[in-house]
Amino acid sequence: MSSKKVIQKLSFGEKFSYGLGDCGANVIVAMCSTFLTAYYTDTVGIAAAAVGTMMLLTRIFDGITDLIMGAIVDKTHTKWGKARPWILWTAPFMAIALVLVFNVPGGMSGGGKLLYAYLTYIFQNCIVYTANNLPYNALLSRMTLDVQDRGSAASMRFVMTQLTTLVINAVTAGLLASVGWLWLSIVYGIVAMIMLIISFMGTREHIGEELDGMVRVENVPLSEALPALLKNKYFYLQSLMFVFLYVQVVSTGSMTYYFCNIVLGNIGVLTLTSVATTIPAMIVNLGMPQLMRRFGKRKLMMAGCVLMIIGSCIVGAAGSNLPLAMLGLVVKGFGVGPIMSGIFAMTADVVDYGEWKSGVRSEGLVNSCTSFGMKVGIGVGSAVCTWILAIGAYDGTAAVQAQSAVNAIRFGYGYNGAILGLVCLLICFLMNIDKYIAQIQKDLQAKHAND
DSSP: OOOOOOOOOOOOHHHHHHHHHHHHHHHHHHHHHHHHHIIIIIOOOOOOOHHHHHHHHHHHHHHHHHHHHHEEEEEEOBBBBSSHHHHHHHHHHHHHHHHHHHOOOOSOHHHHHHEEEEHIIEEEEIHHHHHHHHHHHHHHHHHHHHHHHHHHHHHHHHHHHHHHHHHHHHHHHHHHHHHHHHHHHHHHHHHHHHHHHHHHHHOOOTTTTTSSOBOOOOOOOHHHHHHHHTTTTTHHHHHHHHHHHHHHHHHHHHHHIIIIIIISSSSSGGGHHHHHHHHHHHHEEEEHHHHHHHHHHHHHHHHHHHHHHHHHHHHHHTTTTTHHHHHHHHHHHHHHHHHHHHHHHHHHHHHHHHHHHHOOOOOOTHHHHHHHHHHHHHHHHHHHHHHHHHHHOTTTTOOOOOOHHHHHHHHHHHHHHHHHHHHHHHHHHHHHHHHHHHHHOOOOHHHHHHH
16 A cells, blocks of 8 residues: 555645745845835935846846755755755744845945945845745645645735735834834844744645655756756746736835835825735735636736736826825736736646656746746846836935936836736736646646555
């Protein structure tokens, strides 16, 4: 009799614990995507163009570390599996990296501050975040082969992360005024670390799990995994989707601070703008498991892109009209929900497709598209934000901004998002993996049951 455990449905506790891992990472991502650019320009005094160039140049190194980490995950062999242990191992370093990034020494020269920013940004994004988030995303494809279960876990994950983002955006400004950047980064770092540890404790890699609870992992040589990966057409499309989606999310998200402070003239409405996008996304994600069963991930993601484009155009046209801007953000929020849930669940499908076509299962390298795309998107998105500010002649030390800067902020927060949403829509149209998924699931379940 086989010593393999029968792969069953994931429990609510496992799905919740899985989502908590992304909450921990998202404490850091939300902090950086919303406040890091403003911290560099307004508190540290680094020029916006220099910040944008830094965030773009570091992505070259980031691409290398993603491929290296993907190969490392595929070769990891522990009693906990190949992806899950990295969540535990990287948890304390996620906290340390956040503290380092948000504490540029004030006594340094301008060049010294920029060098410090480069080094700590590379450490956080290219090394620590890679070692944490790439295995985390690979974990979903190791937990179950059930497509609907994956969709449900991904939906729960994003309800939880959107709630985390909402809380971070709601309380950060007040906490910052009370405790400053140092203690704020320490507190957030500790919270993130605890969430990651709980996520590790509450999840399991059921693929390859034995009756004794140990996980038997097949060692996939890079010489086999890489050629198989390069023949997987959906790997390229998924990578591009992550890049442009996160450029959209981060370039507009980084502009939120400037839009509220300069265009609306009230930084206090930052929480309100976060609620306007987050609550609709959460509502959609609550119903995503049922919607995915009926319509499939691709159609829902395409609909989400259309709403994102419409909402961004409304925001761009709103100017300082707060009610109209809020309407646009609500429409955009309803679009973000299905895209975010669908794209991560679809990455697990890309892993399955690769194994189905080539016989080689490579969670690590395939999920390098997730990590690489996210971080390139985050870096380029932050750069796009600062370049738009630079084109508009934004001056972080000026008491009153030029009209060109105001116009640039309006474009960056609105129409820029619509342009990028259109690119995402085109990629979704080409990402037709749903038509194979039923047969893939059937064949792979039969294969793994007989292994």
